[in-house]
Amino acid sequence: xxxxxxxxxxxxxxxxxxxxxxxxxxxxxxxxxxxxxxxxxxxxxxxxxxxxxxxxxxxxxxxxxxxxxxxxxxxxxxxxxxxxxxxxxxxxxxxxxxxxxxxxxxxxxxxxxxxxxxxxxxxxxxxxxxxxxxxxxxxxxxxxxxxxxxxxxxxxxxxxxxxxxxxxxxxxxxxxxxxxxxxxxxxxxxxxxxxxxxxxxxxxxxxxxxxxxxxxxxxxxxxxxxxxxxxxxxxxxxxxxxxx
Numbered sequence: 001x002x003x004x005x006x007x008x009x010x011x012x013x014x015x016x017x018x019x020x021x022x023x024x025x026x027x028x029x030x031x032x033x034x035x036x037x038x039x040x041x042x043x044x045x046x047x048x049x050x051x052x053x054x055x056x057x058x059x060x061x062x063x064x065x066x067x068x069x070x071x072x073x074x075x076x077x078x079x080x081x082x083x084x085x086x087x088x089x090x091x092x093x094x095x096x097x098x099x100x101x102x103x104x105x106x107x108x109x110x111x112x113x114x115x116x117x118x119x120x121x122x123x124x125x126x127x128x129x130x131x132x133x134x135x136x137x138x139x140x141x142x143x144x145x146x147x148x149x150x151x152x153x154x155x156x157x158x159x160x161x162x163x164x165x166x167x168x169x170x171x172x173x174x175x176x177x178x179x180x181x182x183x184x185x186x187x188x189x190x191x192x193x194x195x196x197x198x199x200x201x202x203x204x205x206x207x208x209x210x211x212x213x214x215x216x217x218x219x220x221x222x223x224x225x226x227x228x229x230x231x232x233x234x235x236x237x238x239x240x241x242x243x244x
Contacts, residue, residue, distance in 0.1 A: 023087060024051075025213055026079075027059035031068060037078050044082055047217045050186075050208055055085045057108055058100070060092025070096050072103035139175075146171065146185065153191075167207060176200065188215075189232075199232035200244065214239045 030036070044051045056079060060070070079086050088106035089097060097107045140154035142161045148168030152159065159173035162180050169185035171177055175197055177189045182203035190197030190212040197211055204225055207218050211234050221241075229244040 024054050024056045024084075025059050025090075026056045026084075027062045029062045031063070031070065031075075033074060033078050037082065040079075040082055040084075046219075047208060047215065048083075050210075050215060050217075052083055053085055054083075055087040058086060058089045058105070060089055060096050063092060063096075066093055068096075070099055072099055072105070076103060076105075140173075148185070173197070179203075183209075186210075195234050197233075200230075201232070202229045202244075203227055204230045204241075209239070209241075211239060216241075 028036075058075075058079075063070075076086050086105060088108045089100040090108045101107060139158040139160050140152075142152060142159070143163060145163040146152060146161060146165045146169040148166045151170045152161075152172070154173040154175065154177075156174050158175040158178065159171055160178045160180075161171065164181045165171060165179060165183045165185045165187070167184045171179070171183075171185065171187045172191050173189050174192045174194060175189070177187050177197075177199045179187065179199075179201040183201045183206045185206065186208040187199050187201070187206060188208075188210040189199050193212055195212040199209055199211065204221070205218075205227060206221070209216055209232050211232060214234060214237060216239050225241050225243070230241050231244055232239060232241050234240065
């Protein structure tokens with residue numbers, strides 16, 4: 001009998017699989033840590049569950065002065081004391097990235113929305129998508145109520161829900177989210193950075209809605225759109241909610 005090389009044995013102590021992490025992007029525009037802590041604290045108070053233990057990428061591209069020196073030993077405790085989990089950095093000078101690595105952070109590739117995968121020429125001279133282009137999965141369909149405490153994620157594609165979503169439940173998708181019933185929980189579309197994603201909902205009563213990291217909580221939803229069929233999308237980095 002042949003043995004599957006990936007099948008765990010009794011002696012195996014780990015498995016490695018492709019996983020999912022919804023990383024928040026924290027773009028630094030200055031390094032006054034006292035002011036940063038105060039402003040972040042105020043932001044977190046508006047949606048504490050959204051930020052609780054959230055893994056964060058520190059975006060250094062907004063720091064324009066190349067003479068700046070970043071003290072990660074001082075910065076990281078500020079973020080951790082607010083309940084955030086710094087996971088890595090992106091952008092900025094090489095010296096800043098090296099300092100981040102010495103502090104135990106990963107250096108991540110920069111993300112640019114709207115870019116297309118590079119193409120390579122095939123043997124016949126025709127263009128073909130590069131092998132690294134991720135495949136978009138078939139939409140994930142949920143036909144039962146999503147209860148409080150449940151978290152449903154659709155990797156690589158859309159999430160379609162045909163039943164009510166209770167308070168305390170969470171929907172996440174790399175693509176669009178379609179809810180053909182009431183949404184009383186949370187819905188986060190484009191969680192891997194697809195800023196073209198949208199949320200479609202037949203009865204909006206959400207605790208939180210978000211696209212590509214831009215979010216709005218229940219307290220900020222206008223009464224005129226509550227309980228109505230709506231679509232949610234980004235326009236110039238602003239979350240727009242319109243009637244369907």
